[in-house]
Amino acid sequence: MSTNNYIPREPLVIDCNIEKTLHVIGGKWAFLVLRELFGGTRRFGELQRLIPAVSPRALTSTLRHLEEQGVLERHVFPTVPVTVQYSLTPKGEDLHQMIKEMKLWAAKWT
Incomplete structure (x- = not known):
């Protein structure tokens, strides 16, 4: 009879601010939004017209x-049909400089 001495360990959690930022920004379409x-x-x-490749879902x-x-903030107006508008919060506005720098890097290196 064989004994298994393998003891599973907790995954290593790294508290990385860059990883946190990437989580906030989100997935594939977030930069375009x-x-x-x-x-x-x-x-x-x-937004759908300005980003034609993105599906409504x-x-x-x-x-x-x-x-x-x-x-961002979602603003709903009680019209018929309902009007929904999206605008950046101060937290969202703070991303502008970072994304501009990423654009400059891409223009230089890609």
Whole structure:
């Protein structure tokens, strides 16, 4: 009879601010959504037209994630049909400089 001496260990958790930032920013479409919102408040349909490759489902998911992270605010107006607008919070506005620097890096190196 063989004995197994393997003891599972807890995964190593690294408290990394860059990793935290990437989690807040979110997935594939977040940078494009942020880029459009840096220009001001947008409606859902406007964002869809400005980012034609994103599906409505992916856009909704991205907007919800950014809202949960406190990066943008969703404003609902009681019109028929309902009007929904998205705008950046101060936390979201703070991302602008970082993303501009990433754009400059990409222009230089890619």
